[in-house]
Amino acid sequence: MHICKNCSTFAVDLLPVEFIESMHQQLGPEAGLLIKALETEPVTSIRLNSKLDVLTFEGDTDEVPWHLDGYYLSVRPQFTLDPLFHAGCYYVQEASSMFIQQALEQYVDPSSIVLDLCAAPGGKSTLISEYLGRDGLLLSNEVVRQRVFILSENIQKWGNGNTIVTHNTAEEYGERCKHLFDCILVDAPCSGEGMFRKDEQARNEWSPKAVKQCAERQRSILMDVWDALKPGGVLIYSTCTFNQEENEKNVEWAAETLGADVLSIDYDPNWGITAGTVGYHFYPHKAKGEGFYVCALRKHADEPLDQTRIKTPKKEAPMPHPEFLPVMRSWLQHPDDWAIRYSDRFATAYPFKYKEIIDWLSTQLTCISTGFGLGEERGKGIAPQHSLSMIKDLRKEAFPNVALTREQALSYLRTEALNMNDVPLGLVLLTYEGVPLGFAKNVGNRLNNLYPNEWRIRHL
Numbered sequence: 001m002h003i004c005k006n007c008s009t010f011a012v013d014l015l016p017v018e019f020i021e022s023m024h025q026q027l028g029p030e031a032g033l034l035i036k037a038l039e040t041e042p043v044t045s046i047r048l049n050s051k052l053d054v055l056t057f058e059g060d061t062d063e064v065p066w067h068l069d070g071y072y073l074s075v076r077p078q079f080t081l082d083p084l085f086h087a088g089c090y091y092v093q094e095a096s097s098m099f100i101q102q103a104l105e106q107y108v109d110p111s112s113i114v115l116d117l118c119a120a121p122g123g124k125s126t127l128i129s130e131y132l133g134r135d136g137l138l139l140s141n142e143v144v145r146q147r148v149f150i151l152s153e154n155i156q157k158w159g160n161g162n163t164i165v166t167h168n169t170a171e172e173y174g175e176r177c178k179h180l181f182d183c184i185l186v187d188a189p190c191s192g193e194g195m196f197r198k199d200e201q202a203r204n205e206w207s208p209k210a211v212k213q214c215a216e217r218q219r220s221i222l223m224d225v226w227d228a229l230k231p232g233g234v235l236i237y238s239t240c241t242f243n244q245e246e247n248e249k250n251v252e253w254a255a256e257t258l259g260a261d262v263l264s265i266d267y268d269p270n271w272g273i274t275a276g277t278v279g280y281h282f283y284p285h286k287a288k289g290e291g292f293y294v295c296a297l298r299k300h301a302d303e304p305l306d307q308t309r310i311k312t313p314k315k316e317a318p319m320p321h322p323e324f325l326p327v328m329r330s331w332l333q334h335p336d337d338w339a340i341r342y343s344d345r346f347a348t349a350y351p352f353k354y355k356e357i358i359d360w361l362s363t364q365l366t367c368i369s370t371g372f373g374l375g376e377e378r379g380k381g382i383a384p385q386h387s388l389s390m391i392k393d394l395r396k397e398a399f400p401n402v403a404l405t406r407e408q409a410l411s412y413l414r415t416e417a418l419n420m421n422d423v424p425l426g427l428v429l430l431t432y433e434g435v436p437l438g439f440a441k442n443v444g445n446r447l448n449n450l451y452p453n454e455w456r457i458r459h460l
């Protein structure tokens with residue numbers, strides 16, 4: 001990125017000329033204010049998890065008005081150096097995208113089955129997961145193989161256990177999950193105009209041709225996944241771009257071609273949101289955040305609901321050795337809320353309420369993670385998996401707790417050896433400020449670090 005000598009923002013002349021011209025056509029005189037806003041520093045915002053009631057950051061904080069758990073930070077910390085970040089106590093999420101919460105509250109019941117189709121790295125999925133809580137089920141999908149594992153990691157760190165992470169195409173969902181979902185979020189891959197002040201690559205790759213290609217791809221995605229939405233269900237469409245080709249025109253096309261009604265989303269005029277011909281824009285010169293567009297549609301209910309899609313698998317999923325079940329259930333606060341199944345020495349827990357659906361989905365989709373890893377057979381015993389330490393339903397008293405200092409916590413998160421005294425022998429749960437970070441095993445002469453190697457902090 002080119003940096004101005006007298007400021008920390010990029011020069012406006014690095015914005016594509018054709019983009020500037022298109023914004024003048026779209027916004028008129030107001031375009032100048034948008035271009036000027038794109039010269040300023042990006043806003044830093046986070047969304048708190050219910051794992052921790054209070055978090056303290058350097059500098060001032062201000063509330064994100066459209067989400068009760070969203071906060072702006074006046075100073076951007078080095079999140080990598082905060083153990084609570086790795087423990088999933090908050091998510092660094094762009095503030096504008098938190099407006100998805102308003103669409104959920106107004107149109108989606110918390111007991112719904114929801115699909116987040118283009119989910120990586122997981123900001124909106126963790127938001128939806130928190131909204132659904134114990135009542136609903138979320139399928140969080142990512143088609144790009146390299147991105148699906150960071151999605152799974154972030155879902156596990158958030159710790160709700162009500163989410164299945166999958167690696168499938170929109171077409172596969174449309175064909176295999178007909179009329180399954182009460183709500184689908186399509187946060188569509190886009191030309192990224194809303195990220196211009198944060199993302200040099202988005203600026204460099206932008207062109208009118210790219211906008212057209214993105215718009216066509218977005219329509220293809222909507223068409224492919226449409227059958228997975230129940231008649232009467234809600235589709236939330238969003239992008240991080242400004243132009244009408246990828247936003248209003250695509251929504252109008254979907255409403256007319258696929259059969260849906262555009263829904264209004266109530267908001268406070270003081271929030272700085274701009275209503276489009278359909279849907280809502282977040283322009284950084286008016287709303288505090290990056291560029292964003294969102295619209296909700298309700299699928300016409302004239303199509304009969306397909307009730308034949310779910311079939312019980314012919315074989316029940318294998319179970320762990322019976323003597324291990326009470327041990328694993330003792331690790332959970334609400335063991336009856338979870339179904340448990342077994343595969344290749346590993347036990348997985350997932351919502352009992354949706355057991356039949358999840359067992360069926362596991363035969364239809366490529367599931368990267370289902371609920372959360374519970375236990376692993378080791379020799380003649382059973383040991384907890386790391387994701388158990390992240391789950392909110394963990395019964396912390398089931399293990400000896402060892403509190404870490406910040407320096408010790410960062411060493412643990414780098415998967416370094418820990419030298420500690422007065423640690424009980426055997427498996428222990430390591431915590432930082434009362435929040436679990438993971439497990440370690442004291443074998444007498446050393447403390448074995450059991451933090452997942454693929455999650456470790458690599459660079460400080």
